[in-house]
Amino acid sequence: MTPDxxxxxxxxxALGKLDxxxxxxxxxxxxxxxxxxxxxxGLGRLVMSDGPAGVRGENWTADDPSVSVxxxxxLAASWSLELAHQTGRLLAQEARRxxxxxxxxxxxxxxxxxxxxxxxxxxxxxxxxxxEIGAAYVSGIQSxxxxxxxxxxxxxxxxxxxxxxxxRADERTLRELYLAxxxxxxxxxTPWGLMAAYNRVNGHSMSEHDELNNRVLRExxxxxxILVSDWTGARDxxxxxxxxxxxxxxxxxxxxxxxxxxxxxxxxxPEETVDALARRVLLLAARVGLLADAPAVVPAEQxxxxxxxxxxxxxVAAAGMTLVANDGVLPLAAGxxxxxxxxxxxxxxxxxxxxxxxxxxxxxxxxxxxxxxALPQGTALxxxxxxxxxxxxxxxAAATQARFLDRDGGExxxxxxPDGTARWIGQLPAGLSFEGxxxxxxxxxxxxxxxxxxxxxxxxxxxxxxxxxxxxxFDGLLAPEGTDPAAAFLNPPERVFELELNATAPVALxxxxxxxxxxxxxxxxxxxxxxxHGEPIGxxxxxxxxxxAVAAAADVAVVVVGTTEEVESEGVDRASLALxxxxxxxxxxxxxxxxxxxxxxxxGAPVLMPWREDxxxxxxxxxxxxxxxxxxxxxxxxAAEPGGRLPTTWPATEADVPxxxxxxxxxxxxxxxxxxxxxRAWQRRDGAAPAYxxxxxxxxxxxxxxxxxxxxxxxxxxxxxPYAGVAEAVVRVRNSGARxxxxxVQVYLxxxxxxxxxxxxxxxxxxxxxxxxxxxxxARIELPLRAFQIWGGVDGWVGRAGDYQVRAGRSVADLxxxxxxxxxxxx
Numbered sequence: 001m002t003p004d005x006x007x008x009x010x011x012x013x014a015l016g017k018l019d020x021x022x023x024x025x026x027x028x029x030x031x032x033x034x035x036x037x038x039x040x041x042g043l044g045r046l047v048m049s050d051g052p053a054g055v056r057g058e059n060w061t062a063d064d065p066s067v068s069v070x071x072x073x074x075l076a077a078s079w080s081l082e083l084a085h086q087t088g089r090l091l092a093q094e095a096r097r098x099x100x101x102x103x104x105x106x107x108x109x110x111x112x113x114x115x116x117x118x119x120x121x122x123x124x125x126x127x128x129x130x131x132e133i134g135a136a137y138v139s140g141i142q143s144x145x146x147x148x149x150x151x152x153x154x155x156x157x158x159x160x161x162x163x164x165x166x167x168r169a170d171e172r173t174l175r176e177l178y179l180a181x182x183x184x185x186x187x188x189x190t191p192w193g194l195m196a197a198y199n200r201v202n203g204h205s206m207s208e209h210d211e212l213n214n215r216v217l218r219e220x221x222x223x224x225x226i227l228v229s230d231w232t233g234a235r236d237x238x239x240x241x242x243x244x245x246x247x248x249x250x251x252x253x254x255x256x257x258x259x260x261x262x263x264x265x266x267x268x269x270p271e272e273t274v275d276a277l278a279r280r281v282l283l284l285a286a287r288v289g290l291l292a293d294a295p296a297v298v299p300a301e302q303x304x305x306x307x308x309x310x311x312x313x314x315x316v317a318a319a320g321m322t323l324v325a326n327d328g329v330l331p332l333a334a335g336x337x338x339x340x341x342x343x344x345x346x347x348x349x350x351x352x353x354x355x356x357x358x359x360x361x362x363x364x365x366x367x368x369x370x371x372x373x374a375l376p377q378g379t380a381l382x383x384x385x386x387x388x389x390x391x392x393x394x395x396x397a398a399a400t401q402a403r404f405l406d407r408d409g410g411e412x413x414x415x416x417x418p419d420g421t422a423r424w425i426g427q428l429p430a431g432l433s434f435e436g437x438x439x440x441x442x443x444x445x446x447x448x449x450x451x452x453x454x455x456x457x458x459x460x461x462x463x464x465x466x467x468x469x470x471x472x473x474f475d476g477l478l479a480p481e482g483t484d485p486a487a488a489f490l491n492p493p494e495r496v497f498e499l500e501l502n503a504t505a506p507v508a509l510x511x512x513x514x515x516x517x518x519x520x521x522x523x524x525x526x527x528x529x530x531x532x533h534g535e536p537i538g539x540x541x542x543x544x545x546x547x548x549a550v551a552a553a554a555d556v557a558v559v560v561v562g563t564t565e566e567v568e569s570e571g572v573d574r575a576s577l578a579l580x581x582x583x584x585x586x587x588x589x590x591x592x593x594x595x596x597x598x599x600x601x602x603x604g605a606p607v608l609m610p611w612r613e614d615x616x617x618x619x620x621x622x623x624x625x626x627x628x629x630x631x632x633x634x635x636x637x638x639a640a641e642p643g644g645r646l647p648t649t650w651p652a653t654e655a656d657v658p659x660x661x662x663x664x665x666x667x668x669x670x671x672x673x674x675x676x677x678x679x680r681a682w683q684r685r686d687g688a689a690p691a692y693x694x695x696x697x698x699x700x701x702x703x704x705x706x707x708x709x710x711x712x713x714x715x716x717x718x719x720x721x722p723y724a725g726v727a728e729a730v731v732r733v734r735n736s737g738a739r740x741x742x743x744x745v746q747v748y749l750x751x752x753x754x755x756x757x758x759x760x761x762x763x764x765x766x767x768x769x770x771x772x773x774x775x776x777x778x779a780r781i782e783l784p785l786r787a788f789q790i791w792g793g794v795d796g797w798v799g800r801a802g803d804y805q806v807r808a809g810r811s812v813a814d815l816x817x818x819x820x821x822x823x824x825x826x827x
Contacts (some may be wrong), residue, residue, distance in 0.1 A: 007286040010294035014041040023278040032426025042292020049100035057098030057174035067309040068361035074320035074622035077644035081136040088140020102147040112157040117502035120353035120604020124647035125678030131184030138189040145298035152197035166200040169671040175791035192730030236565030295344030312677040317624035317631035321645030329616040331638025338380040340554035341564040355570020361626035370629025373696035386547030389581030393457040393532025396420030400444035420531035452536030457789030463514040534548035554594040562602030652691040695811030701737030708817035725782030735771035745779040
């Protein structure tokens with residue numbers, strides 16, 4: 001038998017040994033992250049883990065760190081399928097180290113509006129780029145024997161009211177935009193799972209959407225993996241089962257279990273439906289090597305060679321950094337006498353966005369540390385904060401001790417923590433149990449570096465008592481805003497207290513947290529709070545004045561600006577695209593003091609840059625992962641090429657943004673713009689252009705586009721693979737600069753039939769090439785059948801024969817090469 005047949009046989013054998021209760025037991029979490037084992041059928045415990053930008057494992061705590069990789073927007077900005085695949089391999093390696101069998105990733109929702117608060121966790125505004133990067137990432141993870149769940153299926157493109165919002169979109173818009181990257185990943189990479197979104201689509205919750213789950217996903221596309229709910233997203237026993245939801249997470253309290261047994265006994269759900277759900281769960285277990293007599297898809301002896309995580313993270317971060325403007329100041333000249341580095345994010349880079357994509361990194365290299373190491377000896381490096389946009393205090397930067405206490409104050413156990421962050425979900429360290437736990441006490445010693453007014457803060461939800469050297473600073477309740485339990489966990493309230501401290505004089509701190517009767521996350525334990533600290537740093541005006549003085553005295557000023565966790569995070573959309581705090585003022589004043597000002601934008605999604613034409617260079621670093629400072633220094637000094645090209649369009653003003661609304665009205669969010677989001681919408685706007693178009697990005701050399709040739713491939717039949725090539729574009733580009741470089745060659749398909757319901761030009765393919773100075777490179781890019789099709793409703797995908805312009809270049813707005821193509825497709 002083939003391995004597939006062996007797995008199928010083992011699945012059927014295991015299923016045949018189970019009664020209804022046993023089958024139902026497979027369909028819900030035993031706890032926060034795992035499915036239960038069943039020794040009677042040789043089934044092991046299956047562990048899932050969050051993982052878009054690092055695999056957390058079962059412990060979301062600072063004492064169990066993970067390799068933090070660049071944000072998905074940074075990865076997509078590389079336009080590199082090879083780096084996406086390698087990143088996936090690294091995450092599989094991390095998953096195995098953490099004991100996880102399924103990574104809850106990638107996030108492949110689209111950048112419908114730049115206000116989407118979670119766009120840093122998704123790839124692009126373009127479905128083709130999203131699907132290609134996502135497929136490479138999935139295949140990379142699964143090549144390491146670990147499953148994936150591309151998410152959030154589907155139309156979870158914003159965060160406002162995400163649990164209840166009803167997204168309304170016509171069938172063509174769904175098929176050509178929002179379903180498209182999922183379809184590409186399912187057909188190309190065969191993911192072993194998908195995650196259902198919280199939201200509704202056209203009136204039906206995605207965890208119970210029969211049409212999309214059973215008809216489209218399984219029948220049309222042939223998907224044979226599991227569909228797992230987003231956490232707490234399964235709400236109705238019968239509708240979830242009939243709608244094709246295989247796994248309800250987390251457990252142990254779910255809509256399945258005894259509720260599903262009763263529904264079958266009452267005739268509301270056929271037992272054959274339960275069989276189908278259980279069969280897919282067992283197949284997943286077989287694929288990852290957790291079912292007896294079933295060979296894993298990737299046996300242990302065939303696992304890929306180990307990857308150097310830090311080196312890969314550094315490479316990916318540099319490859320994604322996108323240089324959108326440069327007057328020649330970059331790369332920094334070798335003979336510089338002095339560099340001024342400015343910005344709060346320069347000393348403490350934001351390496352990732354907030355929410356389930358967040359991990360505790362194994363280490364963090366700040367831009368200050370990275371540049372200090374990279375600059376040649378004799379180059380002076382000065383630093384100033386300039387403007388601090390952070391609303392909340394950072395965790396106390398000192399080792400702490402967490403004591404776990406019972407209701408009588410007795411100690412159940414303790415654990416050392418690297419800083420002031422206390423977070424455990426579902427399980428506690430050192431074998432402790434939530435049963436009997438009444439309080440967690442955090443103790444540590446603060447040794448101030450400066451004399452003055454220090455700030456101490458509590459961040460969390462619940463009852464807290466804070467003491468400093470025995471003095472009680474707070475004893476009371478911190479209550480959340482709103483009713484979203486995830487938002488309360490991800491963006492909890494904070495109380496801040498000032499106290500005068502002397503430098504080097506240690507202060508004993510104690511913060512006690514009382515566990516509530518009900519944590520808000522039914523069925524599993526949760527402890528999450530933070531003891532924060534802030535040194536005295538001066539007033540805002542003093543910080544700005546200091547930055548201007550430092551910049552004026554330097555040969556080059558590098559200003560690092562960015563968003564904060566309040567602006568870009570799971571659970572909240574953006575109210576504005578402006579940089580928070582006084583960062584725009586900081587850039588303007590520094591640029592006025594030093595015309596050789598480089599601005600590094602440390603953000604996961606577009607921000608407004610009113611100063612962009614007044615500075616010497618603008619470099620987008622995205623959220624670059626734990627090697628942020630090293631990768632940034634590589635790019636600034638020219639040791640690495642800024643390889644990024646924009647995966648999404650950056651607007652110049654909010655008023656020009658084509659799709660702005662992300663908040664539902666009366667529970668509905670209408671995608672009334674249809675197919676026209678991102679660059680597809682910008683192409684139709686008269687008199688308004690973005691700051692930087694989709695695909696834009698500069699390197700450190702020049703490229704000449706010298707030729708474009710097309711050839712038709714074998715004619716496509718109606719039942720052909722939609723990703724098979726209809727035509728091949730051969731694009732010749734020459735490195736006409738003075739140093740080796742990397743170019744992303746982009747090909748767009750522009751229909752000439754005057755059909756205003758179709759985008760003017762849409763990305764049809766791309767390739768990355770490298771060349772030495774003067775060298776010619778050739779990119780061969782297949783244009784897939786799907787690029788020549790539209791969704792025709794009852795007719796399905798309809799090929800559009802006729803005249804097209806195939807254009808090639810460096811962005812959707814810079815396409816110097818064009819060739820006419822007549823496609824003889826059947827109508």
